[in-house]
Amino acid sequence: MTSLILSSPLRGFALALDEVPDPVFAQKMLGDGVAVDPTGDCLHAPCDGTVISVHASRHAVTLRADEGAEILMHIGIDTVALGGAGFRTHVSEGQRVLRGDPLVSFDLDALLPQARAVVTPILLTNPEQFRIARRETGKAVGVGEALFFVEPLEAAVAGAALAQGEVCSVDLLVPMIHGIHARPAARIAECARGFIAEATLAKGDKTGSARSPVALLALGVRCQDEITLRTEGPDAPEALRALVELISSGMGESAEAAAPAQPAPPAPELPALPAGWLGGVTAAPGLAIGKVRWLRHVEREIPTYSDDPVKEVQRLNAALADLGQRLADRAQGEHGSVAQAHLALLEDPELRVATDRGLAQGHSADFAWRSAMRAQADVMRATGDRRLAERADDFLDLERQVLALLAGEEPEARLDLPEDTLLLAEDLLPSHVMALDLAKVRGFATMRGGPTSHVAILAGGMNLPALVALGDNLRALEDGALVILDAGRGAINPAPDEAALTQARDTIAAEATRRAAALAAAGELARTACGTRIEAFANLGSAQDAQVAMAHGAEGSGLLRTEFLFLESATAPDEDQQAAQYQAIADAMQGRPVIVRLMDIGGDKPAPFLPMAPEENPALGLRGIRVGLDRPDLLRSQLRGILKVQPLGQCRIMVPMVASLAELRAVRGALDAARAEMGITETIPLGIMVETPAAAVTADLLAAEADFLSVGSNDLTQYVLAMDRGNPAVAPGIDGLHPAILRLIGQTCQGAAQHNRWVGVCGGLASDPLAVPILLGLGITELSSTPAQVPAIKAAIRAVTLEACRTLAAEALALSDAAQVRALARSFQEKLA
Numbered sequence: 074m075t076s077l078i079l080s081s082p083l084r085g086f087a088l089a090l091d092e093v094p095d096p097v098f099a100q101k102m103l104g105d106g107v108a109v110d111p112t113g114d115c116l117h118a119p120c121d122g123t124v125i126s127v128h129a130s131r132h133a134v135t136l137r138a139d140e141g142a143e144i145l146m147h148i149g150i151d152t153v154a155l156g157g158a159g160f161r162t163h164v165s166e167g168q169r170v171l172r173g174d175p176l177v178s179f180d181l182d183a184l185l186p187q188a189r190a191v192v193t194p195i196l197l198t199n200p201e202q203f204r205i206a207r208r209e210t211g212k213a214v215g216v217g218e219a220l221f222f223v224e225p226l227e228a229a230v231a232g233a234a235l236a237q238g239e240v241c242s243v244d245l246l247v248p249m250i251h252g253i254h255a256r257p258a259a260r261i262a263e264c265a266r267g268f269i270a271e272a273t274l275a276k277g278d279k280t281g282s283a284r285s286p287v288a289l290l291a292l293g294v295r296c297q298d299e300i301t302l303r304t305e306g307p308d309a310p311e312a313l314r315a316l317v318e319l320i321s322s323g324m325g326e327s328a329e330a331a332a333p334a335q336p337a338p339p340a341p342e343l344p345a346l347p348a349g350w351l352g353g354v355t356a357a358p359g360l361a362i363g364k365v366r367w368l369r370h371v372e373r374e375i376p377t378y379s380d381d382p383v384k385e386v387q388r389l390n391a392a393l394a395d396l397g398q399r400l401a402d403r404a405q406g407e408h409g410s411v412a413q414a415h416l417a418l419l420e421d422p423e424l425r426v427a428t429d430r431g432l433a434q435g436h437s438a439d440f441a442w443r444s445a446m447r448a449q450a451d452v453m454r455a456t457g458d459r460r461l462a463e464r465a466d467d468f469l470d471l472e473r474q475v476l477a478l479l480a481g482e483e484p485e486a487r488l489d490l491p492e493d494t495l496l497l498a499e500d501l502l503p504s505h506v507m508a509l510d511l512a513k514v515r516g517f518a519t520m521r522g523g524p525t526s527h528v529a530i531l532a533g534g535m536n537l538p539a540l541v542a543l544g545d546n547l548r549a550l551e552d553g554a555l556v557i558l559d560a561g562r563g564a565i566n567p568a569p570d571e572a573a574l575t576q577a578r579d580t581i582a583a584e585a586t587r588r589a590a591a592l593a594a595a596g597e598l599a600r601t602a603c604g605t606r607i608e609a610f611a612n613l614g615s616a617q618d619a620q621v622a623m624a625h626g627a628e629g630s631g632l633l634r635t636e637f638l639f640l641e642s643a644t645a646p647d648e649d650q651q652a653a654q655y656q657a658i659a660d661a662m663q664g665r666p667v668i669v670r671l672m673d674i675g676g677d678k679p680a681p682f683l684p685m686a687p688e689e690n691p692a693l694g695l696r697g698i699r700v701g702l703d704r705p706d707l708l709r710s711q712l713r714g715i716l717k718v719q720p721l722g723q724c725r726i727m728v729p730m731v732a733s734l735a736e737l738r739a740v741r742g743a744l745d746a747a748r749a750e751m752g753i754t755e756t757i758p759l760g761i762m763v764e765t766p767a768a769a770v771t772a773d774l775l776a777a778e779a780d781f782l783s784v785g786s787n788d789l790t791q792y793v794l795a796m797d798r799g800n801p802a803v804a805p806g807i808d809g810l811h812p813a814i815l816r817l818i819g820q821t822c823q824g825a826a827q828h829n830r831w832v833g834v835c836g837g838l839a840s841d842p843l844a845v846p847i848l849l850g851l852g853i854t855e856l857s858s859t860p861a862q863v864p865a866i867k868a869a870i871r872a873v874t875l876e877a878c879r880t881l882a883a884e885a886l887a888l889s890d891a892a893q894v895r896a897l898a899r900s901f902q903e904k905l906a
C-alpha cells in the first residue's frame with residue numbers, strides 16, 4: 074500500500090465535511106473526506122482504480138484506488154430519492170478507470186430544485202487501512218486539482234514528520250520571452266494545483282501563490298528575471314520538480330522558440346504621415362473604408378448591498394458556472410486561446426477570495442465581483458509592464474460578462490451596427506471583438522490598448538484591420554464621418570478625397586480577390602501551371618490544428634509533431650494514450666495521409682515526462698531519434714501506438730534528427746518487431762527527416778532504405794550555418810534561403826532521385842511563398858506548411874512552371890548569401906504578378 078493524491082472529481086467549491094447539511098456526512102459516519110459544492114455537471118475519477126459499486130440510483134459511486142484506498146462519492150444529499158432521474162453513468166462495476174475519466178453526468182439545473190443539497194461528499198471508506206494526511210478546502214477547485222492526500226496507516230506513523238510539510242525551494246531564470254503572462258501563468262497554476270504542497274513564486278520582495286494566475290501576473294515577471302520557487306507540504310519535492318521542469322521548458326515560448334527561423338525581411342521605411350492624419354499602433358494590418366461609429370461604454374447600474382448573502386452567493390455561483398461553460402465551449406472553437414486564458418482567470422482562486430470578501434461585507438454579488446475585477450485590473454496596470462497592463466482588459470471583460478449574466482442578459486450580445494462601420498471606442502474588450510458582425514464592421518480603432526493585447530490577437534485572427542493607442546486625437550472623429558483606416562501604416566485618413574477613396578477601394582478589392590481566390594481554390598489539389606502535382610500538406614501539433622488544416626485545404630499532414638501532444642504529461646504516455654491522440658488526428662484528417670514524426674525530445678524541446686541530464690550543447694546532444702534509441706521502451710510504445718491507428722497505413726512514420734544509416738536501420742528493426750508482435754503484415758512507409766548536414770550529404774545512401782525524405786529546414790539551417798536557432802543574437806542570419814542550405818536540399822533531391830524516393834520540406838521554409846518556386850526547382854514535391862498558410866502555398870505552386878522554377882533555382886545556387894536569394898525570389902514573384 075502506498076500514498077496517493079486524490080484529485081477533485083468535480084468542478085466546484087471544496088468544503089470541510091462538517092459543512093455538509095446532513096449529520097451522516099458531517100459527523101463522518103460514512104468516512105472521513107472532503108465535500109465539493111459542484112458548479113460542473115460531471116463526476117470524474119479522482120485517481121486510477123477500479124469501480125467497486127455504482128448505486129442503482131446512479132447518484133453514488135465507489136472506487137478502489139490502485140493503491141488500495143476506497144473512495145465513495147455521493148452526488149448531493151437525499152438524491153437517492155430521485156431514483157436515478159437526472160443522472161447518467163459512464164462506468165459499470167468492475168470497470169478500470171483512469172484519473173479524470175468521467176463516471177456520472179448529472180443535470181445540475183434539474184437537481185438544484187429537487188435535491189436537499191447538491192454538495193457532494195468524497196469519502197475514504199477504509200479508515201482501518203488509510204488516513205487523510207492533508208485536505209484542500211475553502212477554495213474553488215477544478216476537476217483534476219489535488220483535493221486530499223491519503224496515506225497508509227503504517228506510513229502515517231513513519232512519515233508523520235514528512236506530512237507535516239517538507240520545504241523545498243530553488244532559484245531559476247525565467248526563459249519565456251514574454252515572461253510570465255496570462256498563458257504561462259495559467260499553466261503554472263494548473264501544474265501547482267495538481268499537488269497538495271503549497272507553492273509560491275517570488276520575484277524580489279513580491280510573492281504570489283503559484284496556484285493563482287492572477288497572483289503570478291501581478292509579480293510582473295519578465296524574461297530572464299530570477300525567481301524563487303518554494304513548495305511546502307507532503308509532496309513538496311515532486312511539486313517543485315514539476316514546476317521547475319515546466320518553467321524551464323519555456324512552455325514553447327522560450328527565447329529560442331520565439332526566434333524566427335526565417336526572419337522577416339526588414340520593413341521598408343514608411344514615409345511620415347500626411348498632415349491631419351491620425352497615427353496609432355497597428356493591432357492587425359489591412360486597409361478599410363468605413364463610417365465612424367463610436368461605441369460608448371455606459372457604466373451598468375448595480376446594487377451595492379444585499380441583505381440576503383446566501384442568495385448573492387448562489388447568484389454569483391450560477392453566473393460564474395454559466396460563463397465558465399460558455400468560455401469552455403468557446404475554447405474549443407475559433408478564438409480558443411483567448412477564451413482559454415479567460416477561463417483560467419475566471420477559475421482563479423484569488424479572484425474568488427477577493428469577491429467572497431466583498432460578499433462577507435454585505436455587498437451584492439454584482440458589486441463584490443466588480444470590485445474584485447477592478448482591483449485586479451489596477452494591479453495589472455501598476456506592474457509598469459506594457460504587456461501586463463494590456464491584460465487589465467481581460468479582467469474588465471470578465472467583469473462585464475459576469476455582470477451581464479447577473480442581470481439576466483446575454484454576455485455576448487451582438488452590437489447592432491450599420492453596414493460599413495468603422496468602430497471607434499476608448500477601448501474594446503475581447504468579448505466585444507468576438508461578437509462583432511464581420512458582415513458590417515470593416516475595422517476598428519481605439520484610443521487605448523496595445524498591439525499584443527487579446528483584442529489585437531483576435532483582430533489578426535479575424536483579418537479585421539485594427540489600430541490601437543490613438544490617444545485623445547481619436548475624439549476628433551465624429552459619428553458618420555467617412556474615413557480610411559490604413560492599419561498596416563498605423564494611421565487613419567480622417568478626410569479622404571475622392572482619389573484617395575478610389576485608390577483604397579482598388580487596393581481592398583485586389584487583396585480580397587487574391588485572398589478569396591487562394592481560399593476558394595484551397596480545396597483543389599495543388600498543381601504547377603505546367604500540370605505537375607505537388608502535395609500541399611500541413612504541419613500539425615494538435616487535433617485543433619488538424620481542423621484548421623482541413624478548413625484550409627490541406628491534402629494531408631507532412632509533419633505531426635508528436636512531442637507537442639504530450640507537453641502536459643508528467644508521465645510518459647502509454648501506447649493507448651498515444652493511439653487515442655493519433656487516431657483523433659487521423660480521423661480529423663478524414664483519411665488523408667498523416668506523417669507521424671517519432672518524438673523529437675531534447676535540444677530545444679524538453680518533455681516534462683523525460684527529465685534529461687544537463688548538457689553543454691543540447692542541440693548537439695541527446696535529441697530526436699538518439700533519445701528513442703537510448704530508450705527502446707519509449708520507441709516501442711510509440712511505434713505500437715501509431716500502428717494501432719485505423720485505417721492502417723493512413724499514418725506513416727518519420728524519424729527525426731537522423732545522422733546515419735545505422736539509426737534508420739535500428740528504427741526499422743524496432744518497427745518490424747512491433748509489427749510482428751501485433752500480427753501486422755502490411756508494410757508501413759518509414760521516412761527520415763533531413764535535418765543534419767550528414768543526412769543531406771548522404772541522402773543517396775539513406776534513400777536506398779528510407780521510403781521518403783523530408784527536409785527539416787529549421788534544424789538544417791542551424792546546423793549548416795552553425796547558428797543556434799534559439800539565439801536571438803544570430804537570428805538575423807538564420808535564413809533557410811542561404812545558398813548553402815539550398816545546395817544541400819538540391820543534393821538531397823538528387824540522392825533521393827537515385828532510388829525514386831520523394832523529398833518534401835516540413836521546416837519553416839515550406840510556409841514561405843517566396844521560397845516555393847526555388848524549392849520546386851530543386852526537386853521538392855511535397856510542402857508541409859503551417860495550417861493556415863496552405864492556401865497561399867497552393868497559390869504559389871499554381872503560379873509557376875517547373876521549367877521556370879529550375880532556372881530560378883540554378884541562379885539561386887550561384888549566389889553567395891540569403892539576402893541575394895531573397896531579392897532574386899522577389900523579382901521572380903513580381904514578374905509573375
Ligand code: PEP
Nearest residue numbers: 785786787788835836837
Ligand atoms: C525542422 O527542424 O525544420 C522541423 C520541421 O522540425 P522542428 O522544427 O520540430 O525541430
Ligand code: MG
Nearest residue numbers: 764785787788
Ligand atoms: Mg527539427
